[in-house]
Amino acid sequence: MDIDKAFYRSLMKNLFADPCEVKFWDGEVINYGQGMPQFRIDFNEPIAKAELINDPSLAFGEGYMFKKIDIVGSVQKVIESLYKNQDSFLHQNNSYDKFFKILSSSIQKSKENIQFHYDLGNDFYSLWLDETMTYSCAYFKSHEDSLLQAQKNKVAHILRKLNLHPGQTLLDIGCGWGELILTAAKTYQVKALGITLSSEQYYKTAERIKNEGLQELAEVQLIDYRELKGRTFDRVVSVGMVEHVGKDQLKAYFSAVKSLLNEAGVSLLHCITGYEESGTNSWINKYIFPGGYIPSVQELVSLMAVNKFYLIDLESLREHYTRTLEHWAQNFENALSIIMKMKDETFIRMWRLYLNSCAASFHCGNIDLHQFLFTKGVNNTLPLTRTYMHS
Known part of the structure; x- marks a missing residue:
């Protein structure tokens, strides 16, 4: 032998x-x-x-x-x-x-890292995401929910938590393809700004705003959250973005949210979390998400306390992400005949491994998905119970 x-x-x-x-x-x-x-x-x-x-x-x-x-x-x-x-x-x-x-994330590096992953092309992502092009953990109210329904549930769940009122201003940091700001504008008549570092996402979101006639209520900018100056908001939301900022930029992220949020304003952070401080898996860092960092729950709560944010609610959606990834992985396999015309076999095997290994990581509890709801200073106007968060 x-x-x-x-x-x-x-x-x-x-x-x-x-x-x-x-x-x-x-x-x-x-x-x-x-x-x-x-x-x-x-x-x-x-x-x-x-x-x-x-x-x-x-x-x-x-x-x-x-x-x-x-x-x-x-x-x-x-x-x-x-x-x-x-x-x-x-x-x-x-x-x-x-x-x-664990890697550093300057503004320029952040742009390069985001473009590496998200600018693979809307044609590629549209093959296995749902019709809203939502690329983050969905929210399954029942086992029968389709991926599309679960993504709509997720956006509605977040917007209810934010307790929005007509005329308020909303900032979505890392807005993806715009589903959240469009829904917020239509459902709550708030003025919503989405920002992204992905040009593919920017152009698609701008097109959706125009097609739906929402120019008065919704806008999108191709900009880093650290570059947004001279504006403040009643609500700040970030979904699946903070994992990209890097460990050394977490303090800057919360500091930016504090300066962007009006007094007594409400913020929701939806992100992948760990129970120990760690970077990202080195294979994923090299091939999928360069510069990523998964923050621990205690790390995030500590930074909220440092900035005098009041933590209102904390919810785990870990198994929702397992189910979301299983849907994506199945959709990916179902679209293989088309993907094979766009990408080579190495790319296909890379993405198959990525989607399945992430599903496994959530299901085994190696990583989690949390939504943190917090306010800038004291806010005594929010409802006394959590019933407003659930339809």
């Missing part, structure tokens, strides 16, 4: 929480664990041992992207099985720390 094979046989012994089958590059098949295999890992060629030991996330991710590894069965199930096995070397080896990279 060669050294590579011996290393891999040992590695695979306790890597997964579920029974599985492993087919090696020489054709040998070994069953690991007790019971019926839940999936099969095919090694078409070995991955360098040094790469696996130094950064297993990057090594496995690239191994799958470049067809060194194939997965027979559910990709999400494989990743969940990795996460659930607390005895594996991933949870014991110091190399686990190298899953995470």
